[in-house]
Amino acid sequence: MLTKKQNLVEVMKGGNPDRFVKQYEAFAMMMRTPITRIKPPIGGEIVNEWGVTIRWPEGQLGAFPVHDEEHIVIKDITKWRDYVKAPSVECSEESWAVAIADAEAVDRNDQYVTVFVAPGIFEQVHYLMSMEEALMAYYEEPEAMHELIDYIVEFELKLAKEFVDHLHPDAVFHHDDWGSQINSFISPAMFEEFFVPAYKKIYGYYKDNGVELIIHHSDSYAANLVPAMIEMGIDIWQGVMTTNHVPDLIKEYGGKITFMGDIDSGVIDFPGWTKENIEEKVETACRRCGKLYFIPGASQGLNVSSFPGVYEATDEAIDRMTKEMF
Amino acid sequence: MTKIEEVKAKVEAGKSKLVPGLVQEALDAGNNPQDILDAMVESMGVVGEKFSTGEIFVPEMLIAAKAMSKGVDVLKPHLAGDGASKLGTCIIGTVAGDLHDIGKNLVSLMIESAGFDMVDLGVDVPAETFVQAIKDHDNVKIVACSGLLTSTMPAMKEAVATIKASGLTGFKVIVGGAPVTPEYAAEIGADGFAPDAGTAAVKAKELATA
Numbered sequence: 001m002l003t004k005k006q007n008l009v010e011v012m013k014g015g016n017p018d019r020f021v022k023q024y025e026a027f028a029m030m031m032r033t034p035i036t037r038i039k040p041p042i043g044g045e046i047v048n049e050w051g052v053t054i055r056w057p058e059g060q061l062g063a064f065p066v067h068d069e070e071h072i073v074i075k076d077i078t079k080w081r082d083y084v085k086a087p088s089v090e091c092s093e094e095s096w097a098v099a100i101a102d103a104e105a106v107d108r109n110d111q112y113v114t115v116f117v118a119p120g121i122f123e124q125v126h127y128l129m130s131m132e133e134a135l136m137a138y139y140e141e142p143e144a145m146h147e148l149i150d151y152i153v154e155f156e157l158k159l160a161k162e163f164v165d166h167l168h169p170d171a172v173f174h175h176d177d178w179g180s181q182i183n184s185f186i187s188p189a190m191f192e193e194f195f196v197p198a199y200k201k202i203y204g205y206y207k208d209n210g211v212e213l214i215i216h217h218s219d220s221y222a223a224n225l226v227p228a229m230i231e232m233g234i235d236i237w238q239g240v241m242t243t244n245h246v247p248d249l250i251k252e253y254g255g256k257i258t259f260m261g262d263i264d265s266g267v268i269d270f271p272g273w274t275k276e277n278i279e280e281k282v283e284t285a286c287r288r289c290g291k292l293y294f295i296p297g298a299s300q301g302l303n304v305s306s307f308p309g310v311y312e313a314t315d316e317a318i319d320r321m322t323k324e325m326f
Numbered sequence: 327m328t329k330i331e332e333v334k335a336k337v338e339a340g341k342s343k344l345v346p347g348l349v350q351e352a353l354d355a356g357n358n359p360q361d362i363l364d365a366m367v368e369s370m371g372v373v374g375e376k377f378s379t380g381e382i383f384v385p386e387m388l389i390a391a392k393a394m395s396k397g398v399d400v401l402k403p404h405l406a407g408d409g410a411s412k413l414g415t416c417i418i419g420t421v422a423g424d425l426h427d428i429g430k431n432l433v434s435l436m437i438e439s440a441g442f443d444m445v446d447l448g449v450d451v452p453a454e455t456f457v458q459a460i461k462d463h464d465n466v467k468i469v470a471c472s473g474l475l476t477s478t479m480p481a482m483k484e485a486v487a488t489i490k491a492s493g494l495t496g497f498k499v500i501v502g503g504a505p506v507t508p509e510y511a512a513e514i515g516a517d518g519f520a521p522d523a524g525t526a527a528v529k530a531k532e533l534a535t536a
Contacts, residue, residue, distance in 0.1 A: 057425060057450075061475065064425050131428050135385040136392060139340065180429070181504045182522065187383045266476040266505055 003110045012235065012258045014292045019322040021295040022315045023260075024303035027114040027171060027215070028106040034095035035162055037118060039063055049087035052127045061306045067130040074129040077137045077144045084128060084148065086155040089162050096166045103167045112171035112213055115163040118301070120176020121152050121198055122185075131185075138190055145194065153198045157205055164209040171213035172206050173238070175301055179220030181243050181264075188224050196228050203233040219265070219299040223249055230256045237261075239299045247288045254293030262289050265300045269310045275317075278310065282317035286325060296321070329355050330365045337369040337397060340389025345397040359404040363441075366394045370439035374524030377436075384432065387523065391435040412441050413534045414467030417459045419447030421481040426474035429503060429523070433470060436527040442468065442534070453481075453488035460489070466497045467534040470526065471516075473503040482506070483514040490515055498533040502526055 002010065002018050004026040010017040030036075040046040040056040040063050047053050053071040056063035066072075074083045103113045119127060125148060126134040137145050163169055178184055184191065203214045216229065219239030226249060229237055240246055240261035249259055262285040268278045285296050296318050298305065305311040327335070329352035336344050352362050373390040376382040416437050420430045427449045438444045445463055447455055460466050469489055473482045486499055498517035511519035518533050520526035 059423055060425055061477070132388060132431060136388045138385055139389050140342075183380055183383065185384050187386075190383070190385065270476045 005108075005110055005112060008295070011292060011295065014255055017291060017326075019326050020286060020291070020318050022318045023295070023297035023311070025315075026111055027173060027303070028102075028111040029173065029303065030099055030102055030113060030115050030163075030167055030169065032102055033099040033115070033163070033167070034091040035089045035159060036116065050084070050124070050128065054127075065127045065130075072130060073127075074133075074148075077129060077133070077141045077148070080128075080144055080148050084151065086151065089155075089158050091162075099167060103169075108170060113167060113169045114171040114173050114213075114215070115167060115169045116173050116175075116302075117156070117159065118175035118217075120174055121149055121156070122176050122178055122195060124152050125149065135185065138186065138194060142193075149194060149198050153201055156202050160202060160205050160209075164206070164211070169206075169211055171215060172203075172211055173215045173217065174202075175217045177220050177239075178218045178225060179222045181221055181241055183221050184225055188228065191225055191228055196231055199232040207233055215260070217301040219261070219301060226253050226257065236295070238295075238297070239301055241299050242285075246285075246294070247290075250289055250293045258293045258295060259289070260295035260297050261299045262294070263296060263298050263314070265298045265306070268314065269298060269300065269305045269307055271307060273307055273310050273313075275313050278313045279317045279320065282314060283321055286318070286321040291325065330357055330362055333362060333397065334365045334369045337366050337390055337393045338372055340386060340393050342389060342393040342396045345393040346400045349397040349400040353400070353404060359401050363398070363401055363405065366397055367439065367441050370394055370436065370527070374436050374440075374527050376524070378522050378524035387432065388435070391439050394439050413531060414442060414465045415445060415463050416442040416468040416470060416530060417445045417447065417456060417463065417466055418470040418472070419451035419456060419459075420449040420472045420474075421478055421485050422450055422452045423481045424473050424475050424478040425449045426472075426503075429474060430470075430472040432523040433472065433502065433520075433526045436523040437468070437470065437530045440527040440531050442530065451485075453485040456485055456489050457492045457494065460492070460494050460497065468530045469497055469499045470530070471499065471501045473501075473506065476505045479505055479510070486514045486516050498536075500526065500529055500533065 007017045008021050008026040011021055038048055040054050042056050043058045045055045051073050053066040054063045055066055074080050106113050213235045214233050215236040215238050216234045217238045221243045223244040236258045238260040240259045241264050246259050246262040263281050268281050298314055333348045333352055336348055373387055377387045418434050434444050434446055445459055447459055471482055471485050489499055500518035501511050501516040502520045508519045518529045520529045
């Protein structure tokens with residue numbers, strides 16, 4: 001039997017996996033580092049490291065940045081330097097002890113030591129200035145937007161260096177949602193101009209420093225951005241939603257990139273979820289996407305579910321499909 | 327190219343800095359303000375259609391809506407009545423328990439660009455608040471309920487049911503958001519459904535003028 005890591009490699013290279021990869025099983029997430037970004041607790045509010053006020057109201061599935069006049073960070077994009085100050089990523093060596101121990105406890109033959117980065121650049125920009133203002137500014141103030149993105153890239157490279165120096169990760173799991181469920185937020189041309197060079201620098205840095213795998217999360221439509229993802233160096237697109245027609249993507253791009261998802265969290269992970277419904281959705285995904293260049297899993301951007309039991313039931317349903325198809 | 331055609335082209339291209347000047351030039355050239363407005367509404371119709379077909383993306387739609395809004399500011403003093411709307415009022419909000427506002431905001435922009443007065447109730451809107459807003463505003467023709475989460479679909483159902491049970495009349499209810507399908511919209515008693523912001527404006531206009 002292949003290790004989790006070997007099995008994933010076989011899936012990615014179009015070889016001979018002996019089972020489906022079960023969601024995030026091959027990735028040992030390093031979530032207890034001193035530079036992991038802070039999030040509000042459910043029901044709470046924080047001002048994060050960049051000065052963005054973030055609320056997670058009770059009963060919601062996630063946190064939201066607050067963009068009213070009082071709280072929005074960038075009040076005028078042409079003067080972004082007056083408002084934005086990147087946080088320091090320098091921490092004491094002692095503060096890394098827990099994360100280093102977590103990394104050392106991982107059997108690297110079986111799993112990838114995986115560092116987690118969120119939000120990504122596109123999200124960071126709209127966290128700072130709101131989605132609507134950001135999207136208009138790509139047209140109206142492109143120079144300022146390029147400068148702001150360069151500044152965020154500079155920060156991300158510092159963050160990457162800290163991760164590399166302390167944990168020697170094998171993989172990076174990087175969030176940045178680039179679309180709604182039906183289309184990318186911005187055109188491929190705009191994406192190419194603003195985000196491809198930025199991510200080539202960041203992902204290139206990780207690859208140049210021993211990181212084998214780049215896993216990028218965007219639980220959205222982004223099929224039109226797959227060529228850009230390949231150019232950036234993404235190995236696995238996690239969160240690929242059914243609206244992307246994943247079997248077609250596998251046919252076109254398999255071998256250059258692997259797709260993880262094809263099971264929309266919204267249709268399996270809700271109050272009153274059932275095992276039968278999960279099994280049905282997992283079976284559909286496994287049968288239509290096949291064994292290679294594909295990892296079945298919920299589109300959720302971590303190895304958790306919104307409602308207790310859903311993640312585990314999804315794993316069980318994938319095991320069932322392994323028995324049927326391998 | 328006539329001045330009105332120039333206005334149309336620049337609205338569609340989202341040139342918010344140029345449109346106000348062009349609208350003024352069109353007025354100075356003796357064009358009827360209503361004709362200029364109709365031309366801009368028509369432009370936004372084209373923008374909405376291009377968005378629905380995936381030819382353009384959210385930024386292009388936003389800058390076009392902004393350009394139109396700047397043009398309308400110049401036109402307003404010259405229009406009969408107090409503003410640009412001639413299709414009535416549209417009440418819009420994201421249903422209770424759901425805090426997503428980006429999709430709702432885009433729909434609001436596009437419906438406004440089609441010629442409605444907008445009353446935006448924001449996010450996490452209880453069913454009763456929709457009803458109260460209908461009572462509080464004149465000439466309500468459309469009530470638009472948005473929701474992004476599967477888990478808030480029951481709240482959308484409740485919103486539509488409460489609005490329909492209120493006994494108030496003279497308007498239609500449209501729904502939209504990622505998990506909403508035409509079948510679900512029909513099942514919960516909505517009068518219309520739209521899969522995206524461009525289509526929402528077309529649907530709102532169609533229902534308001536039916």
